[in-house]
Amino acid sequence: MAMTGTVQTRNEKTITYATVTWDQMHCDARLLAATLLRDCSPFRGIVAITRGGLIPAAILGRELGCRLIESISVASYAGEEGTQQEPELLKAAAAAGDGEGFLIVDDLVDSGVTARYVRRMLPKAVFACLYAKPDGRPHADHFVTEVPQDTWVLFPWDMAPQFIPPLNQDRTV
Numbered sequence: 001m002a003m004t005g006t007v008q009t010r011n012e013k014t015i016t017y018a019t020v021t022w023d024q025m026h027c028d029a030r031l032l033a034a035t036l037l038r039d040c041s042p043f044r045g046i047v048a049i050t051r052g053g054l055i056p057a058a059i060l061g062r063e064l065g066c067r068l069i070e071s072i073s074v075a076s077y078a079g080e081e082g083t084q085q086e087p088e089l090l091k092a093a094a095a096a097g098d099g100e101g102f103l104i105v106d107d108l109v110d111s112g113v114t115a116r117y118v119r120r121m122l123p124k125a126v127f128a129c130l131y132a133k134p135d136g137r138p139h140a141d142h143f144v145t146e147v148p149q150d151t152w153v154l155f156p157w158d159m160a161p162q163f164i165p166p167l168n169q170d171r172t173v
């Protein structure tokens with residue numbers, strides 16, 4: 001994780017966050033690829049869990065030499081701060097059959113609800129993600145970094161650089 005801190009949300013709650021930059025994510029995806037290449041490659045194809053798994057899946061596909069990228073779309077979070085609902089299947093991974101020879105890829109496991117749901121649909125696939133919180137960890141065969149359960153991960157696409165005023169506001173110095 002590149003940086004951690006706290007942020008005040010709209011409903012006055014304080015949450016701990018960990019930011020991941022594009023470079024950090026790329027580096028973590030390459031570390032994951034090296035482990036997968038060593039331990040369980042080759043794969044017939046990759047199933048990316050949209051949307052968060054799409055970019056990690058593209059990087060892994062490149063590193064592992066895997067050009068067949070299927071997707072599965074599952075909606076399970078209602079809001080930015082993680083209010084969870086029952087997973088809803090929006091698109092199945094038709095090309096992956098029962099998952100044999102396939103690698104399922106997501107950005108992270110948190111409660112593990114999404115991973116468990118997708119694994120039930122593709123029982124023979126291997127599951128890999130970049131980050132894992134303790135509750136989700138048992139559902140991932142491979143991950144790179146563990147994140148505390150009470151921390152919200154901010155991915156590069158969740159953030160934008162913005163102006164921050166200097167600490168010393170006295171311009172006469």
Ligand SMILES: O=P(O)(O)OC[C@H]1O[C@H](OP(=O)(O)OP(=O)(O)O)[C@H](O)[C@@H]1O
Pocket residue numbers: 049050051052053074075076077106107108109110111112113114115136
């Ligand atoms: O382990 P869980 O508690 O199920 O949480 C993990 C899932 O939550 C996020 O996806 P989200 O549903 O927010 O959708 P997105 O990938 O389209 O942003 C993340 O990308 C994982 O897929």
Ligand SMILES: Nc1nc2[nH]cnc2c(=O)[nH]1
Pocket residue numbers: 077082108110111151152153154155158
């Ligand atoms: N961006 C983001 N999405 C999530 N979905 C479930 N947990 C998380 C998290 O920590 N960060």
Ligand SMILES: [Mg+2]
Pocket residue numbers: 049050051052053106107
């Ligand atoms: Mg997701």
